[in-house]
Amino acid sequence: MSRRILLLRHGERIDEIGQSNNTFDPGLSANGMVQAKEAWGGISKSCESKMAIYSSPMTRTLETAAPPGIEDVEAKWSIKIVPGLASCAAAVAQYGGIRGKHLPDPVLKSQDSLLERAKSINPSVDFSIIDDSSSDSGLSQYANASELYADKQFLNAVLACVADADPSQLCVIVTHREGIRSLARKLTEGMRRPHTTYCCIASFHVEIGVGGTPPPPFQDWWYEDCWSFEEFGAN
Numbered sequence: 001m002s003r004r005i006l007l008l009r010h011g012e013r014i015d016e017i018g019q020s021n022n023t024f025d026p027g028l029s030a031n032g033m034v035q036a037k038e039a040w041g042g043i044s045k046s047c048e049s050k051m052a053i054y055s056s057p058m059t060r061t062l063e064t065a066a067p068p069g070i071e072d073v074e075a076k077w078s079i080k081i082v083p084g085l086a087s088c089a090a091a092v093a094q095y096g097g098i099r100g101k102h103l104p105d106p107v108l109k110s111q112d113s114l115l116e117r118a119k120s121i122n123p124s125v126d127f128s129i130i131d132d133s134s135s136d137s138g139l140s141q142y143a144n145a146s147e148l149y150a151d152k153q154f155l156n157a158v159l160a161c162v163a164d165a166d167p168s169q170l171c172v173i174v175t176h177r178e179g180i181r182s183l184a185r186k187l188t189e190g191m192r193r194p195h196t197t198y199c200c201i202a203s204f205h206v207e208i209g210v211g212g213t214p215p216p217p218f219q220d221w222w223y224e225d226c227w228s229f230e231e232f233g234a235n
Contacts, residue, residue: 084157
């Protein structure tokens with residue numbers, strides 16, 4: 001028996017259309033907001049069970065996870081913020097991931113400030129935070145190679161999401177293109193690199209075992225495919 005995990009990339013960044021100079025943590029453009037809502041419409045239409053939704057703490061991913069009007073898709077919307085999901089983003093990885101000592105945004109270091117930011121994005125959504133910092137234990141050997149250390153933080157955060165979600169729910173993780181590519185490369189030994197357009201949706205599967213010793217992380221995973229949100233919604 002297998003379980004499906006979806007990774008959703010954020011929508012169009014406002015800095016990439018010349019409307020912001022903030023390149024570290026930009027929000028979404030107006031078009032990005034539309035992309036996000038349409039992506040959720042497609043995911044909701046294809047989902048026969050309830051969703052467990054997780055998000056990177058960056059502004060663009062939070063806005064993708066909770067765009068205006070999301071209550072039209074589902075009345076009660078709750079999102080768990082998982083800090084490590086941001087570690088794959090290029091702007092964060094260069095500092096050694098979300099736990100990097102010189103990360104320029106202090107909000108990302110404070111759970112209270114992060115929740116305040118999230119609720120200002122969409123007050124109608126129920127936000128909470130998963131503390132995934134303990135999953136970084138054993139990664140000290142990577143600390144001097146900042147981007148590799150950041151990638152390991154991301155992969156551990158994905159495992160934390162899947163462990164937290166009820167097996168009966170569809171686990172949807174809102175993250176960054178680098179994370180989708182990293183996980184796909186890991187599972188295909190570098191043979192496949194997804195085409196990660198804005199709000200693309202990548203599908204992964206994990207085999208659910210019964211009893212016994214759990215397999216090593218990601219040994220029981222496989223990568224299915226990655227679609228644009230328009231293609232996914234049409235399936």
